[in-house]
Amino acid sequence: MMNWDTVFAERTSEMKRSSVREILKLTAKPEVISFAGGLPAPELFPVERIKQATDTVLSERGREVLQYSTSEGMPELRQFIAKRLSKGKMKISADNILITSGSQQGIDMIARVLLNERDRVIVENPTYVGMLTSWKPYHLHFLPVPTDNDGMQVDGIQPILKDQPKLIYSIPTFQNPQGTSLTLERRKQLAKTLVDHNLLFVEDDPYGELRYSGETLPTVLQTEAEYRGATDVDGNVIYCGTFSKVLTPGLRIAWVAAAFPVIDKLVQAKQATDLHTSTLNQFISYEVARDEAFLNNHIEALRDLYRERRDLMLATMDEHFPDEVSWTRPEGGLFLMVTMPQHLDASDILVKALEQNVAFVPCGEFFIGSMGHNTFRLNFSNARPERIVEGIKRLGAVLKAAI
Amino acid sequence: MMNWDTVFAERTSEMKRSSVREILKLTAKPEVISFAGGLPAPELFPVERIKQATDTVLSERGREVLQYSTSEGMPELRQFIAKRLSKGKMKISADNILITSGSQQGIDMIARVLLNERDRVIVENPTYVGMLTSWKPYHLHFLPVPTDNDGMQVDGIQPILKDQPKLIYSIPTFQNPQGTSLTLERRKQLAKTLVDHNLLFVEDDPYGELRYSGETLPTVLQTEAEYRGATDVDGNVIYCGTFSKVLTPGLRIAWVAAAFPVIDKLVQAKQATDLHTSTLNQFISYEVARDEAFLNNHIEALRDLYRERRDLMLATMDEHFPDEVSWTRPEGGLFLMVTMPQHLDASDILVKALEQNVAFVPCGEFFIGSMGHNTFRLNFSNARPERIVEGIKRLGAVLKAAI
Numbered sequence: 001m002m003n004w005d006t007v008f009a010e011r012t013s014e015m016k017r018s019s020v021r022e023i024l025k026l027t028a029k030p031e032v033i034s035f036a037g038g039l040p041a042p043e044l045f046p047v048e049r050i051k052q053a054t055d056t057v058l059s060e061r062g063r064e065v066l067q068y069s070t071s072e073g074m075p076e077l078r079q080f081i082a083k084r085l086s087k088g089k090m091k092i093s094a095d096n097i098l099i100t101s102g103s104q105q106g107i108d109m110i111a112r113v114l115l116n117e118r119d120r121v122i123v124e125n126p127t128y129v130g131m132l133t134s135w136k137p138y139h140l141h142f143l144p145v146p147t148d149n150d151g152m153q154v155d156g157i158q159p160i161l162k163d164q165p166k167l168i169y170s171i172p173t174f175q176n177p178q179g180t181s182l183t184l185e186r187r188k189q190l191a192k193t194l195v196d197h198n199l200l201f202v203e204d205d206p207y208g209e210l211r212y213s214g215e216t217l218p219t220v221l222q223t224e225a226e227y228r229g230a231t232d233v234d235g236n237v238i239y240c241g242t243f244s245k246v247l248t249p250g251l252r253i254a255w256v257a258a259a260f261p262v263i264d265k266l267v268q269a270k271q272a273t274d275l276h277t278s279t280l281n282q283f284i285s286y287e288v289a290r291d292e293a294f295l296n297n298h299i300e301a302l303r304d305l306y307r308e309r310r311d312l313m314l315a316t317m318d319e320h321f322p323d324e325v326s327w328t329r330p331e332g333g334l335f336l337m338v339t340m341p342q343h344l345d346a347s348d349i350l351v352k353a354l355e356q357n358v359a360f361v362p363c364g365e366f367f368i369g370s371m372g373h374n375t376f377r378l379n380f381s382n383a384r385p386e387r388i389v390e391g392i393k394r395l396g397a398v399l400k401a402a403i
Numbered sequence: 404m405m406n407w408d409t410v411f412a413e414r415t416s417e418m419k420r421s422s423v424r425e426i427l428k429l430t431a432k433p434e435v436i437s438f439a440g441g442l443p444a445p446e447l448f449p450v451e452r453i454k455q456a457t458d459t460v461l462s463e464r465g466r467e468v469l470q471y472s473t474s475e476g477m478p479e480l481r482q483f484i485a486k487r488l489s490k491g492k493m494k495i496s497a498d499n500i501l502i503t504s505g506s507q508q509g510i511d512m513i514a515r516v517l518l519n520e521r522d523r524v525i526v527e528n529p530t531y532v533g534m535l536t537s538w539k540p541y542h543l544h545f546l547p548v549p550t551d552n553d554g555m556q557v558d559g560i561q562p563i564l565k566d567q568p569k570l571i572y573s574i575p576t577f578q579n580p581q582g583t584s585l586t587l588e589r590r591k592q593l594a595k596t597l598v599d600h601n602l603l604f605v606e607d608d609p610y611g612e613l614r615y616s617g618e619t620l621p622t623v624l625q626t627e628a629e630y631r632g633a634t635d636v637d638g639n640v641i642y643c644g645t646f647s648k649v650l651t652p653g654l655r656i657a658w659v660a661a662a663f664p665v666i667d668k669l670v671q672a673k674q675a676t677d678l679h680t681s682t683l684n685q686f687i688s689y690e691v692a693r694d695e696a697f698l699n700n701h702i703e704a705l706r707d708l709y710r711e712r713r714d715l716m717l718a719t720m721d722e723h724f725p726d727e728v729s730w731t732r733p734e735g736g737l738f739l740m741v742t743m744p745q746h747l748d749a750s751d752i753l754v755k756a757l758e759q760n761v762a763f764v765p766c767g768e769f770f771i772g773s774m775g776h777n778t779f780r781l782n783f784s785n786a787r788p789e790r791i792v793e794g795i796k797r798l799g800a801v802l803k804a805a806i
Contacts, residue, residue, distance in 0.1 A: 001601075002601060002603070002639055002662070004665070007517065008517060008668055009516055009517055009518055009519050011515070012516050012671070015516070015671040017667075017670065017674065018671075037471065038471075039471055040470075042467075043466070045465065045469045045470075047465035047466070050461065050465075050469065051461045051462070054454070054457050054458075054461070055454060055457075055458070058450055062448065062450035062453075062454075063445035063446070063448055063450070064445075065653055066445070066448045066453065066651035066652070066654065067442060067443075067445050067448075067652060067653050068442055068647075068652045068653065069653065100677075101504055101655075101677045101681070102678055104677050105677040108675060108676050108677070112414070113411055113415050113418075114410065114412055116412050116413050116414075130675075133675045134675040134676070137675070198404075198405060200405070200410070236405055248469035248470070249470060249471045249682075250468055250469035250470050250681060250682035251469070251681060251683055252677065252679075252680075259407070261407035262407070264420075265411055267420065268418040268421075271421045271533075272418065272507075272536045272537040272540070273507070273511050273537070274503075274504045274505050274508040274511065274655065274677075275507045277655075278655045279652075279653035280684065281683065281684065
């Protein structure tokens with residue numbers, strides 16, 4: 001018999017099942033009030049519109065829609081995304097767009113084409129755990145930059161440049177897990193740093209369109225182009241966007257926008273990884289999204305619903321959480337992060353919360369270094385209002401008992 | 404400005420755009436008669452059935468169908484595939500099945516969890532170029548085993564075991580590019596070799612259900628279990644199957660069947676790679692396939708059509724190809740392979756063929772070592788009969804002129 005313990009590749013020592021996804025399984029029971037996942041509100045999925053779109057594309061171009069297609073992605077969809085990303089003065093070409101099966105795939109392939117074993121990578125701290133799951137098997141040295149309510153402390157980049165980092169990864173807007181955003185001032189400072197030091201920056205932007213208050217901010221992609229005095233994406237930013245949060249995640253349609261040499265290499269990785277993204281799902285997504293009035297109205301409806309839920313969660317926390325606990329107050333996205341006193345461990349609190357049928361995600365694994373054990377992430381987009389109130393009340397009671 | 408030549412990871416030196424997929428782009432013009440791709444016949448896609456199924460799953464379970472889902476795959480679909488694979492005495496559990504986004508992804512992730520840099524891997528020669536595209540960046544040593552009309556020469560495995568190969572990769576049934584199959588006798592001999600020497604075997608089986616003549620053969624998965632006196636998949640075979648060739652490739656639904664420790668590791672890789680396979684496409688595929696009477700009839704219709712096209716291509720080749728050229732005569736699958744005299748180069752012939760608006764895939768890149776420059780692959784499933792006759796006639800004329 002095969003001794004499986006000795007068979008797997010060395011890199012698998014850095015692989016494990018994502019604890020977030022394992023917690024999500026525990027929350028499948030209907031009685032559990034889950035603030036754990038990053039799930040959009042299913043009651044707003046445009047099911048009818050997607051049904052119509054599917055019917056249209058299958059009726060009109062069925063044979064093409066069900067056949068193999070190019071690794072780069074459906075030309076019309078690439079064109080659409082290039083145009084939609086061309087905000088302000090930006091002029092992005094379809095050649096600078098690769099369609100991926102969800103943003104996770106874009107992030108995974110970026111590592112594949114850019115990172116050597118033991119490379120040094122700058123991340124904001126805490127950072128997105130799904131990136132860590134994908135990138136850790138390369139045995140990287142993560143160089144953490146602290147964050148505050150204004151996002152990554154960009155001043156912290158310069159001192160670690162002596163370590164010759166390969167790139168910076170960040171979610172500048174409504175970050176996961178904190179929900180906080182990099183301010184405009186820091187975006188400009190970051191753009192200058194990227195250009196002056198010729199640094200690569202991976203901008204992961206799944207939540208950018210989900211703003212509920214405050215001023216809209218330009219992407220780092222835009223800010224960097226502006227600093228270069230350019231309107232193209234031929235600079236140092238590799239941008240990842242997705243339909244998962246503004247349409248539906250179940251179709252797995254996302255994209256990378258970057259300089260052509262990067263897209264060209266990513267296409268090669270895409271061919272090796274899964275040949276191409278589902279033809280049907282690209283056609284459906286394009287058919288739904290190209291009606292931009294519909295898309296923009298739909299996003300507006302999402303914003304209204306999520307704003308309400310965010311406000312309700314924050315108000316209920318203000319009322320029921322103990323004074324010893326603090327949390328972020330995001331202007332958008334899906335998450336906020338709670339910080340408990342140092343002596344509390346979020347995993348212990350999760351056990352107690354699950355006894356009360358409430359779930360969340362402890363943030364320890366989002367941090368580089370041994371910190372964050374006392375923090376956890378709450379999602380406010382998925383649960384209905386009465387369950388938000390009830391869940392937060394129960395969680396408040398659990399916290400008060402623990403402190 | 405970024406000097407992109409110096410930026411990419413070292414492993415990308417082994418990446419390039421797949422020449423097969425690049426040739427496919429040339430064949431997009433309607434006047435080109437293409438025998439290049441591995442494309443199923445689109446006129447047999449069950450478009451209406453897929454439209455109905457989509458309507459059903461979106462109407463009945465729309466919110467679930469468009470939401471994030473588990474990395475392992477839809478439980479009902481895993482159960483269905485486990486049952487369908489439980490041929491003869493086999494009893495396969497849903498826990499032994501992982502749903503992937505196409506078989507290419509299964510193959511790619513198998514390398515990710517099993518292969519260290521510079522591992523030795525046994526392959527039949529020629530072998531599937533899509534596997535090479537994915538696996539070459541690990542800088543592997545491929546140990547080629549010659550093939551003949553009875554498939555891989557299994558006798559050739561024993562002598563190279565001293566090189567401590569990590570695993571064997573093969574398409575035992577209707578191989579790509581040759582269309583040939585491993586005989587029953589050799590399957591039994593292979594099973595014995597795998598068990599006696601505790602060797603891992605990756606059985607890539609996209610074409611197994613597409614048999615047009617001859618006796619049905621058991622999979623190596625079955626044969627190895629039988630040799631072990633077992634009915635499970637807890638042995639040394641990792642099996643990759645897909646709906647791409649029997650339903651449609653555009654949905655990208657495939658699976659890996661293997662011992663649980665392998666599936667468990669692959670699930671971790673799947674989480675890192677793209678979180679999960681499209682929920683919608685899994686629901687559609689299950690909804691269509693669970694009507695097994697429909698599925699089996701559909702496969703029967705595919706067999707009838709492809710048998711006709713294979714026979715027509717072979718008959719036209721017999722009539723119009725020069726005597727100096729030989730080719731395989733497959734009992735199933737999508738491809739046959741042509742061998743020209745040594746002094747001819749398939750890439751040169753392709754240029755001349757494209758001048759006549761006929762396309763095929765030169766097989767040089769399917770071979771390990773500097774051989775195969777005089778071979779090319781013909782697909783017989785995709786082109787309509789009149790175009791098969793016309794294309795083969797033109798190709799015959801090109802070959803006669805070149806010899």
